[in-house]
Amino acid sequence: MEKFNQPWWRAAIAIAVTMALFAALIFWSPSNLTLWLKAFHVIAAIAWMAGMLYLPRLFVYHCEAELGSKQSETFKLMERRLLRAIINPAMIATWVLGLWLAFDQGYFRSGWLHGKLVLVLALSALHGLFSRRVRDFAADRNTHSQRFYRIINEVPAVLMIGIVILVIVKPF
Numbered sequence: 001m002e003k004f005n006q007p008w009w010r011a012a013i014a015i016a017v018t019m020a021l022f023a024a025l026i027f028w029s030p031s032n033l034t035l036w037l038k039a040f041h042v043i044a045a046i047a048w049m050a051g052m053l054y055l056p057r058l059f060v061y062h063c064e065a066e067l068g069s070k071q072s073e074t075f076k077l078m079e080r081r082l083l084r085a086i087i088n089p090a091m092i093a094t095w096v097l098g099l100w101l102a103f104d105q106g107y108f109r110s111g112w113l114h115g116k117l118v119l120v121l122a123l124s125a126l127h128g129l130f131s132r133r134v135r136d137f138a139a140d141r142n143t144h145s146q147r148f149y150r151i152i153n154e155v156p157a158v159l160m161i162g163i164v165i166l167v168i169v170k171p172f
Contacts, residue, residue: 014089034104037097044093049160051087052123055079055130056153062137063146072140079134091127095120111172116163123159126152 025036058079065072098120107113129152136142165171 011084018089018093034101037101037104041094041097041101044090044097047086047090048094048123048127049156051082051090052127052130052156053153055082055087055134056149056156058082059133059137059142059144059149060146060153063142063144063149067140076138079137083131083134087127087130091124095124110170112166112170115172116166119159119162119166123156123163126155126159 025033030036058075062072062075062079065075102108102113133142133144
């Protein structure tokens with residue numbers, strides 16, 4: 001039973017369950033499947049954004065913790081779990097469902113989607129940067145100040161505002 005406690009086993013099980021639920025939804029094929037997919041896309045995007053807004057705040061507090069302290073180790077655990085259990089799966093679901101919807105609805109010819117994709121790519125790059133920072137903190141190699149993390153904490157919110165405006169207003 002201990003082998004199922006390994007992180008990769010838990011991830012594989014989570015992916016399998018998600019795929020089974022997704023396959024069941026497609027097999028069920030409700031007349032409003034697109035609405036279900038949109039709902040799950042929005043849920044995934046909200047989870048992704050919540051994590052992207054919270055993680056740099058953890059970095060700010062982690063900067064204050066003394067290296068090797070119990071508090072520092074707690075932040076390491078919180079950051080790793082937030083990234084692996086919430087942010088990464090939510091980003092993947094957001095991308096998969098979003099691309100599916102864009103293809104299914106024929107949005108790839110729409111200018112607003114091109115703008116949205118640029119902003120989502122920027123958010124994904126920031127996600128990669130945050131992943132790197134989690135590894136740096138885990139190895140006690142952080143080289144940035146609290147001020148840096150306070151400033152970068154605002155970037156996901158700015159990107160989110162742009163994305164929401166493009167999706168709702170569709171200015172072009």
